[in-house]
Amino acid sequence: MSNRYNLLSPEARNDPYPIYAEMRRSAPVCQIEPGGMWAVSRYDDVAAVLSDSAVFSSAGLREATRPSWLEHNPVADSLALLDPPAHTALRAVVNKAFSSRVVPRVEPLVRAAARRFADSIVTGRPVEVQEHFSTELPGVAIAELLGLEPSLRRLFASWSEALFMIHPATPPEHHAHIRAAIADIEAYLRDVVADRRRRRRDDLVSDLLDAEVDGERLSEAELISFLAIVLQGGHDTTASLLASSLRCLAGRPDLLAHLRAEPTAIRSFVEEILRFDPPLQASTRLAVADTELSGVPLPRGSIAVALIGSANRDERRINDPDRIDLNRKRNAGLTFGAGAHFCVGAALSLAEGRLGLEELLPRIQGLRIGERGFAWSASLFSRNQAFLWMEFERA
Numbered sequence: 148m149s150n151r152y153n154l155l156s157p158e159a160r161n162d163p164y165p166i167y168a169e170m171r172r173s174a175p176v177c178q179i180e181p182g183g184m185w186a187v188s189r190y191d192d193v194a195a196v197l198s199d200s201a202v203f204s205s206a207g208l209r210e211a212t213r214p215s216w217l218e219h220n221p222v223a224d225s226l227a228l229l230d231p232p233a234h235t236a237l238r239a240v241v242n243k244a245f246s247s248r249v250v251p252r253v254e255p256l257v258r259a260a261a262r263r264f265a266d267s268i269v270t271g272r273p274v275e276v277q278e279h280f281s282t283e284l285p286g287v288a289i290a291e292l293l294g295l296e297p298s299l300r301r302l303f304a305s306w307s308e309a310l311f312m313i314h315p316a317t318p319p320e321h322h323a324h325i326r327a328a329i330a331d332i333e334a335y336l337r338d339v340v341a342d343r344r345r346r347r348r349d350d351l352v353s354d355l356l357d358a359e360v361d362g363e364r365l366s367e368a369e370l371i372s373f374l375a376i377v378l379q380g381g382h383d384t385t386a387s388l389l390a391s392s393l394r395c396l397a398g399r400p401d402l403l404a405h406l407r408a409e410p411t412a413i414r415s416f417v418e419e420i421l422r423f424d425p426p427l428q429a430s431t432r433l434a435v436a437d438t439e440l441s442g443v444p445l446p447r448g449s450i451a452v453a454l455i456g457s458a459n460r461d462e463r464r465i466n467d468p469d470r471i472d473l474n475r476k477r478n479a480g481l482t483f484g485a486g487a488h489f490c491v492g493a494a495l496s497l498a499e500g501r502l503g504l505e506e507l508l509p510r511i512q513g514l515r516i517g518e519r520g521f522a523w524s525a526s527l528f529s530r531n532q533a534f535l536w537m538e539f540e541r542a
């Protein structure tokens with residue numbers, strides 16, 4: 148039997164942080180299960196893997212996201228799997244549309260939705276918060292951002308889940324479902340784009356159609372791929388942020404009381420919980436040259452797993468990292484990545500976390516994990532929950 152660390156073991160799923168600490172101490176670059184990928188656990192090394200695209204390529208992983216059972220995957224064709232300079236040109240166009248207008252544009256609707264969902268879960272009865280709160284809020288935000296039909300938000304969340312299930316070892320029983328989801332996603336998004344071509348609206352799709360940098364605009368395929376990755380990236384991650392916040396507060400009545408007394412601290416809490424328990428625990432790259440990290444040789448052709456969850460707890464960089472500290476410098480950690488691929492939706496998800504908690508916390512004076520408990524998501528690097536039962540005590 149292999150004595151490699153296994154990130155899918157029940158212990159690692161439940162609490163990966165002691166395992167990461169041991170890796171940082173004694174095996175900062177090592178092969179892990181599943182698949183013999185190379186995990187990188189120290190902050191500086193994780194930042195290097197995420198940002199040094201000359202050695203650690205995103206484009207090199209394109210084939211892995213397009214396994215033979217899948218003829219086509221819009222995410223594989225997106226900017227997330229490009230290296231500079233191709234990435235630079237595309238990202239410049241996207242940045243132009245994904246401007247500082249994004250948060251103010253969706254904020255009123257997201258706040259109103261947060262209020263509605265908060266009312267619906269604070270009933271005195273046990274409630275499954277993933278379905279009724281944590282996944283609902285990002286669904287509203289993404290639908291509003293892209294100008295999609297809001298009543299279909301659960302369908303969009305299920306598409307996001309299907310896209311997250313694609314990896315080289317996806318079990319065959321899921322293949323047909325994923326292929327059908329991709330066909331549905333593309334058909335739906337093509338209709339949306341065609342509609343905005345005829346008639347622009349005040350939404351991101353319209354802005355993306357018009358965005359132009361140095362005479363370059365997005366092609367139809369680039370636009371559909373980008374919209375697909377926003378659908379994928381915008382749901383699970385933000386749902387995880389909300390679920391982690393609630394799990395944390397269930398064990399910290401003192402912190403709940405502090406945030407209720409001082410709502411302006413909610414912003415710092417959201418940033419700190421994102422550092423402490425990041426929704427995306429890791430991202431991968433292909434090493435396209437022989438290299439070395441923390442003195443350990445990493446051969447060309449290795450898949451490097453940049454452990455964001457570990458970097459964010461690295462005592463070399465972060466003082467007392469296992470403690471939730473609302474007075475930390477802002478944006479400690481690598482939760483949203485580093486370098487060229489830094490998350491497009493960072494400001495939006497911070498706003499969603501803040502709005503969700505600003506509406507929920509005044510309504511409750513206590514919360515605990517319900518008897519039916521919770522289960523971790525099945526997807527490899529996600530810290531999200533498949534379900535999370537909670538009980539709220541009304542204020």
Ligand code: HEM
Nearest residue numbers: 226227380381384385426430482483484488490491492496
């Ligand atoms: C708490 C929520 C979120 C977290 C933790 C998160 C995390 C990340 C990380 C770590 C990356 C970089 C991955 C890499 O370098 O390999 C990334 C990229 C990306 N994220 Fe997010 N994300 C979040 C929310 C969102 C939202 C709400 C959207 C869309 C509205 C979004 C869209 C994207 C896109 C399009 C990229 C690819 C950027 C590129 O390759 O240039 N994310 N995200």
